[in-house]
Amino acid sequence: EIYAMGTLADQPPEIPVRWTALETAAIEAMDDRAAAYVSGGAGSGETVDENRRAFAQWRIVPRLLRDVSERDLSVDVFGRQWDLPLQIAPIGVQSIVHEDGVLATARAAADLDVPICLSSVSSSPIEEITAKLGETPTWFQLYWSSDRSITESFVRRAENTGCNAIVLTVDVPLLGWRERDLEQGYLPMLEGHGIANYTSDPAFCDGLSDSPAENEDAAIQHFLDVFGDPTITWNAVSDLCSMTDLPVVIKGVLHPDDAETAVDHGVDGIVVSNHGGRQVDGELGALEALPRIVERVAGRSAVFFDSGVRSGADALTALALGADAVGIGRPVVYGLALDGADGVRSVLENIRAGLDLTLANTGRTNVADLDRSLLVAR
Template sequence: MTKEDLLLKNIQGNKPFPICFEDLEKAVAERLPAGPYGYIRSGAGGEQSLRNNRSAFAKYSIVPRFLTDVSEPDTSIELFGKTYPTPFLFAPVGMNQMVHELGELAVVRAAQRLGMPYIQSTVSSYSLEEVAETVPDHTKWFQLYWSTNEEIAYSMAARAESAGFEAIVLTVDTVMLGWREEDVRNQFSPLKLGLARGNYMNDPVFTASLKDDSLESYVEGILANIFHPTLNWENVRELKRRLHVPLLIKGILHPEDARLAIEAGVDGIIVSNHGGRQLDGVIGSLDALPAIVKAVDSRVPVLLDGGVYRGIDALKALALGANAVCIGRPFVYGLAYDGEDGVYQVMQNLYSEFKVSMGLSGQRTAAGLPAMTLIRE
């Protein structure tokens, strides 16, 4: 073994691991069947939105400061009165059993080891109660998809609250399924395979609406409820009235929608284009961020996801006013590559690069990053 090999293993733990997103994506492409891989990797339509997320980061360059004593970096952030050691959260990603048998349970164990809040998807393979039992003391938020039968949405939100989830994240950009060419090409529909059943199987309101407990009935029931084109601000207000924990809205791209969300009583905003999976031809999340930060004017936290594949991406997002970032595809690839340890390694690498980059740009605290100089080309 060469000296270089040893050094790599020291940095990354005991096993060699693809160091960057591109290497990891390539490695996972070789391990997963075309259906699941295409489902995770692809964006809607011609994938302009997916590309926009990445190219938005490349438009910004950091102008570093030096001689600032960066010996004791403080990467912590505060959200809803709690302090977290890093500005990274796990974005809600459905149906994790598509790539690993332990699915969300493996992911949330890694999240706990890292001290990063975990957002569980409505369409997870394991139920929110199973996740809560796995990591009862770790911070978990629940991502809610509205339901055609709104009583199902209220029921899931109430279950999440009683299982100890500390916030509800309502995703508003999925009122119908995006035009996903890769999945059509591969004839792949994980919803139809029943991989999204975790939270539906034991929901009393949902199960009462089924004609029997066959897989077909579950799938039919989920498909009948999961897309909900009637969603509107009154639904948001009513949900807010029923909740005892903070409500965030995920999928906001227009500053006017951010203003309306605050008017509707929302406690936080996640700027996101759903990883380019819904509407094609959409503004990249980072490009949408500054106007939303301005409109929100520090009244509620603003989080961002979409294309955060490197530590410096997180640095740029925080410099532009995001309070934290959510990671999606990178952790899913980590899960596919090496289960819980793979998730841990990916997120640890992102965090390590973030911390180094904070120091190298002369910044001592994550909270102070908005004062950093960025130029936009």
């Protein structure tokens, strides 16, 4: 389709296909503060780069002359079929890059039936986003609030809106030391981005003397007070498991011992992730952590992966190392910044098509059957 549009209709794609060109174009399109917030990482950004280097440690070895004319990209996740082994990672504050924010991203996800995980700090309330998503597999990402009634209310809202799993993000006891944002003195939430789930929540509003509409400054201050809880321990994971019948996933695991503890506390899934390099500079690349965690978990929970996935070939690599599905973060935000829902759609279509073609060209036909035999360690 892309070749035909470019060659025959003289309309090459508007959204860059190469990751590096996509990032450059999006950074140019965003204002400086949003560009730094989205593209930046913790500290000097070493771990953002390390996430890419971790992929370069693995090389794909194709097999030949096996009928690859029919291919199956679907996977089973918690008893439900996903058409693709991909998910849009939870991304907060999307209104800093596009006025429609996550509602545009949700539209693209629904059009393509690409699974999505919604952030606690999303730019619209969960009820509005899920209304756009229809039957698209949808998870809700939870930041454990210091006000327990808000945590419980968020879980209930995720259940009531038909979400299929709750993802507890555990790698943000406190916000990372993000030097580019610090240099600009910029935190999107202080401008009211990403607080829609809170200001629409009865438990949150109970703690306010005026309604959020009457006093936005007080709402933002209250958000800062309740957003996170650095005191939580593994008990919160057990608590969450008993709070809901939905599958519970914990996101941000890098150490095999933590993966083991998570399984012992009853989680259904683990996301191996370093938050896209946004929390601890100097951390290992997330992909480096994946094989050891897959080995330790040994099938006792699902294992998902994000941080540094930029192409279909990257997704294949993570799947071959044992991920059940793979999350995409910044590429989606860049598509959104460049062209709203259409931009997100282009980015996702490209990753999907790249995955499909690369699968065929490695002599494989089924993503659910991928294993280490696809790869050699460099």
